[in-house]
Amino acid sequence: MSPTDEAAPERPRDRRVFFALWPDGAVRTQIARVTKDVVSRSGGRPIAKDRLHATVAFLGNLTAAGLDAARGVPPIQVGAFELALDTIGVFAKTRVLWVGPRTVPAALLDLERRLWDALEERGFVREPRIYQPHVTLARRARPVEEAVDGVLWPVADLALVESLPDGRNVHYEVLDTWPL
Ligand code: ATP
Ligand code: MG
Numbered sequence: 399m400s401p402t403d404e405a406a407p408e409r410p411r412d413r414r415v416f417f418a419l420w421p422d423g424a425v426r427t428q429i430a431r432v433t434k435d436v437v438s439r440s441g442g443r444p445i446a447k448d449r450l451h452a453t454v455a456f457l458g459n460l461t462a463a464g465l466d467a468a469r470g471v472p473p474i475q476v477g478a479f480e481l482a483l484d485t486i487g488v489f490a491k492t493r494v495l496w497v498g499p500r501t502v503p504a505a506l507l508d509l510e511r512r513l514w515d516a517l518e519e520r521g522f523v524r525e526p527r528i529y530q531p532h533v534t535l536a537r538r539a540r541p542v543e544e545a546v547d548g549v550l551w552p553v554a555d556l557a558l559v560e561s562l563p564d565g566r567n568v569h570y571e572v573l574d575t576w577p578l
Contacts, residue, residue, distance in 0.1 A: 412459035413560055415468065417513060419452040419481070419531075420557040420572055426450050428549045429483065433497055433535050436486055436544045440495045442536030449570055452481070452498075452533050454506075454556065455513050457522060471516045472556055472576035479505035479578070483533060484548035488541045495539035497546060498532035506531055509556065509578065554578060 421429065430447045437444050457468055485500045499506075507529070514524045555575045562569045 412461060413465055414459050414562075415457050415465060415558060415560050415573070416453050417455040417457070417468075417472075418557050418559050419454060419551075419553050420555075420559065420575070421450060421533075421551060425549065425551045429497065429533060429535075429551075432547045432549055433486070436542055436546060437495065437536050439544070440488070440536050440539035440542045442493070442495050442539030444536045445534055446567075449568070450533050450535075451557075451559070451570065452531050454510050454531075455517065456525065457517075467520045468517070468522070469558060469574060471513065471520065472558075472574075474509055474512045474516070474556060474576075474578070476505040476508045476512065476578050478552065478554040479503045481506065481531070481551040481553050482548050483551060484546065486542065486544050486546050487532070488539050490541070493538050493540075494534050495536040495542065496532035496534050497549075498530070502531055505578070506553075513556075 426447050429450055457464075460468060481503060482499050482501070483497045485498055486495070487498065488495050510529045518524055555577050557572050558574045560571045560573050562571060
């Protein structure tokens with residue numbers, strides 16, 4: 399056997415993960431229903447209903463040890479809250495069409511801040527940008543101005559989600575959830 403035939407040692411692959419609010423089936427259906435028209439008018443590429451979510455903290459590619467450290471952070475007990483998705487917007491730079499809350503609940507701001515405080519203590523690097531909670535609806539969207547019937551999303555837990563490549567798309571897998 400030549401040296402080149404030797405299999406490279408199996409290196410554990412990095413895992414791309416983020417903390418998120420993960421809607422149940424009923425909320426997904428409502429979001430899809432009330433945003434259907436605006437998504438189509440935006441001309442963008444829609445996000446499939448089963449992938450709708452609101453990111454709270456994006457961690458990126460983690461080693462097994464990093465993933466363990468992240469898993470050790472929750473629970474963050476800010477209490478359950480309601481998130482009113484009542485505003486449509488487009489991020490001009492990334493051309494992302496989104497729906498989000500006009501007023502961000504204090505509990506969600508608390509959650510994001512306390513989550514990052516705990517993550518920082520474990521060596522994670524905090525996002526420099528201001529937290530703008532939203533559910534991405536479509537990519538490569540044109541700017542649209544539109545009112546939307548609000549969806550009231552009862553949020554009771556925090557999820558840790560893995561992002562996996564899936565052909566030209568991504569597939570998300572909830573690794574764990576913790577009550578708020
Ligand atoms: P794709 O990148 O293939 O278009 P995606 O953006 O949905 O798909 P990821 O890039 O794995 O998948 O991102 C997972 C989640 O984290 C998404 O909600 C995404 O908007 C968010 N996210 C990705 N990168 C960042 C970042 N640098 N800062 C904040 N949130 C991010
Ligand atoms: Mg991305």
